[in-house]
Amino acid sequence: xxxxxxxxxxxxxxxxxxxxxxxxxxxxxxxxxxxxxxxxxxxxxxxxxxxxxxxxxxxxxxxxxxxxxxxxxxxxxxxxxxxxxxxxxxxxxxxxxxxxxxxxxxxxxxxxxxxxxxxxx
Amino acid sequence: xxxxxxxxxxxxxxxxxxxxxxxxxxxxxxxxxxxxxxxxxxxxxxxxxxxxxxxxxxxxxxxxxxxxxxxxxxxxxxxxxxxxxxxxxxxxxxxxxxxxxxxxxxxxxxxxxxxxxxxxxxxxxxxxxxxxxxxxxxxxxxxxxxxxxxxxxxxxxxxxxxxxxxxxxxxxxxxxxxxxxxxxxxxxxxxxxxxxxxxxxxxxxxxxxxxxxxxxxxxxxxxxxxxxxxxxxxxxxxxxxxxxxxxxxxxxxxxxxxxxxxxxxxxxxxxxxxxxxxxxxxxxxxxxxxxxxxxxxxxxxxxxxxxxxxxxxxxxxxxxxxxxxxxxxxxxxxxxxxxxxxxxxxxxxxxxxxxxxxxxxxxxxxxxxxxxxxxxxxxxxxxxxxxxxxxxxxxxxxxxxxxxxxxxxxxxxxxxxxxxxxxxxxxxxxxxxxxxxxxxxxxxxxxxxxxxxxxxxxxxxxxxxxxxxxxxxxxxxxxxxxxxxxxxxxxxxxxxxxx
Numbered sequence: 001x002x003x004x005x006x007x008x009x010x011x012x013x014x015x016x017x018x019x020x021x022x023x024x025x026x027x028x029x030x031x032x033x034x035x036x037x038x039x040x041x042x043x044x045x046x047x048x049x050x051x052x053x054x055x056x057x058x059x060x061x062x063x064x065x066x067x068x069x070x071x072x073x074x075x076x077x078x079x080x081x082x083x084x085x086x087x088x089x090x091x092x093x094x095x096x097x098x099x100x101x102x103x104x105x106x107x108x109x110x111x112x113x114x115x116x117x118x119x120x121x
Numbered sequence: 122x123x124x125x126x127x128x129x130x131x132x133x134x135x136x137x138x139x140x141x142x143x144x145x146x147x148x149x150x151x152x153x154x155x156x157x158x159x160x161x162x163x164x165x166x167x168x169x170x171x172x173x174x175x176x177x178x179x180x181x182x183x184x185x186x187x188x189x190x191x192x193x194x195x196x197x198x199x200x201x202x203x204x205x206x207x208x209x210x211x212x213x214x215x216x217x218x219x220x221x222x223x224x225x226x227x228x229x230x231x232x233x234x235x236x237x238x239x240x241x242x243x244x245x246x247x248x249x250x251x252x253x254x255x256x257x258x259x260x261x262x263x264x265x266x267x268x269x270x271x272x273x274x275x276x277x278x279x280x281x282x283x284x285x286x287x288x289x290x291x292x293x294x295x296x297x298x299x300x301x302x303x304x305x306x307x308x309x310x311x312x313x314x315x316x317x318x319x320x321x322x323x324x325x326x327x328x329x330x331x332x333x334x335x336x337x338x339x340x341x342x343x344x345x346x347x348x349x350x351x352x353x354x355x356x357x358x359x360x361x362x363x364x365x366x367x368x369x370x371x372x373x374x375x376x377x378x379x380x381x382x383x384x385x386x387x388x389x390x391x392x393x394x395x396x397x398x399x400x401x402x403x404x405x406x407x408x409x410x411x412x413x414x415x416x417x418x419x420x421x422x423x424x425x426x427x428x429x430x431x432x433x434x435x436x437x438x439x440x441x442x443x444x445x446x447x448x449x450x451x452x453x454x455x456x457x458x459x460x461x462x463x464x465x466x467x468x469x470x471x472x473x474x475x476x477x478x479x480x481x482x483x484x485x486x487x488x489x490x491x492x493x494x495x496x497x498x499x500x501x502x503x504x505x506x507x508x509x510x511x512x513x514x515x516x517x518x519x520x521x522x523x524x525x526x527x528x529x530x531x532x533x534x535x536x537x538x539x540x541x542x543x544x545x546x547x548x549x550x551x552x553x554x555x556x557x558x559x560x561x562x563x564x565x566x567x568x569x570x571x572x573x574x575x576x577x578x579x580x581x582x583x584x585x586x587x588x589x590x591x592x593x594x595x596x597x598x599x600x601x602x603x604x605x606x607x608x609x610x611x612x613x614x615x616x617x618x619x620x
Contacts, residue, residue: 020288025280025284028284032284032287032288032291035288035291036291036294038295039291039294039295039298040294042295042298042299042302043294043295043297043298043301044298045298045302046298046299046301046302046303047301047302048302072301073298073301076250076297076298076301079250079254080253080294083254083257086257086261087257087260087261087264087287087290090261090264090265090283091283091284091287094264094268094276094279094280094283095280097268097276098276098277098279098280101271101273101276102273102276102277107280107281110277110280110281111277112273112274112276112277113274113275113277113278113281113351113352113354113355114277114351
């Protein structure tokens with residue numbers, strides 16, 4: 001299971017890097033979404049994968065009974081997903097506003113904050 | 122005890138909520154100002170507590186140390202929190218003059234306070250995943266502050282800033298995941314031991330490099346700094362000052378923390394890389410600045426160049442070098458934020474930040490000229506200003522271990538910094554205004570000048586005080602560096618504190 005997850009993470013990262021090399025900002029963002037999922041899976045997998053029961057403590061006991069899954073990475077991933085979602089929502093809104101105002105999502109054409117490449121000094 | 126550590130984070134958050142609710146009224150900006158003042162008070166209380174008791178720590182929600190989230194303050198954290206509060210207060214005053222009402226209505230002050238809360242949280246947390254969360258708090262606030270107020274250049278800058286910072290965050294996050302996989306803990310104090318005991322030291326070094334890249338993007342070191350000069354010259358001056366002062370320093374702080382506390386197993390490899398990265402950062406930054414002719418772009422490149430000195434202090438990894446690094450960190454926040462403030466006031470008077478289109482400020486606004494000289498020459502390292510002592514410590518540390526070349530580059534970069542500062546001086550202050558106008562202070566409303574000159578004068582006064590009376594600050598930095606090099610206190614305080 002861990003080997004399979006590792007391969008999935010690798011494929012996701014490779015696809016993400018490919019997409020992020022594009023000039024189109026939307027493709028970059030899609031790459032970023034894949035990369036953020038790869039990071040989340042990394043955290044999830046590093047808590048070790050067990051075929052255990054959910055980490056719930058039975059009523060009246062102090063510790064969970066038997067083999068249970070590691071709950072901490074799940075909590076971390078959940079946090080990371082929520083944060084990542086917020087950031088991506090902002091990035092998408094920014095991309096939309098950029099498209100509306102600058103009429104392009106091609107990063108090569110975005111030279112408003114810096115001089116044009118062939119500008120005379 | 123724990124409220125001392127919680128309040129510096131909680132006050133800005135509470136201020137943000139109230140300021141947001143009052144964003145449509147003039148009260149909003151005064152609430153922000155009062156909140157920043159209160160932040161400074163609670164940070165001072167924290168500083169006093171740290172000075173009296175050494176390292177202090179608190180466990181959130183009474184979860185014991187390696188399991189729950191720990192807030193911890195040693196000398197370095199405490200001084201960073203105080204300096205954050207000072208910068209926050211200066212910016213809150215400056216913003217009164219600069220920020221237009223329609224931007225206030227968009228919730229400017231709430232975002233600003235959230236940014237300060239995020240920065241403070243990053244300085245105080247003792248948990249790696251929590252550090253990631255604070256980074257994100259800081260990032261989302263900084264994204265919004267960068268593009269707030271609109272304008273094509275801001276959107277363009279926003280795209281580059283957002284894109285590169287998100288990538289760095291993901292590298293950082295993956296590093297956290299892998300480190301947890303190897304060690305099974307995320308508490309920084311606990312990690313020190315766990316990392317030292319890990320079987321696969323090669324993997325630890327790989328993870329250390331992931332952290333170095335992740336934090337390196339935030340700190341804007343040599344091959345990773347491109348987002349900074351692409352974006353820092355576009356937002357409101359208050360915002361670029363607070364970004365310039367604080368945001369990159371959070372990256373430097375995180376590097377200092379992780380590479381003294383956790384990743385010290387392979388210093389010959391990791392710190393050697395950081396050493397050459399620092400040298401290249403210093404040099405490329407200052408060369409980049411020489412090619413620019415915009416007030417804020419020159420300053421942006423100088424942020425990069427100065428970051429090199431701080432990471433150099435870490436990379437040399439001797440007690441004296443770390444003293445220099447810590448001293449540099451504090452001195453630079455004050456000076457750099459102040460220079461951006463000056464740029465904002467110069468624009469109010471002369472009408473632009475493009476050095477080719479302004480001039481005559483020396484004759485028409487002599488007070489501003491005097492207030493520019495102080496941080497500018499401090500930045501370049503002129504005695505007796507604060508920057509001289511910072512550079513002196515770093516160069517002396519380099520000479521102590523016979524690193525002649527590194528000492529030479531540091532001094533050369535100082536010289537080139539003078540070149541840039543005299544360029545600004547010559548073009549903005551000495552030469553007559555190209556449009557033949559007189560850039561006197563009357564050209565801005567008196568209200569604007571008042572709000573802007575107060576923080577500039579205050580920070581300049583601090584620069585002078587540190588410059589003429591450096592002994593207590595160096596003493597403080599010495600203790601901070603000693604705590605970094607021997608974090609026994611830090612570790613025992615964090616792991617020993619019972620809820």
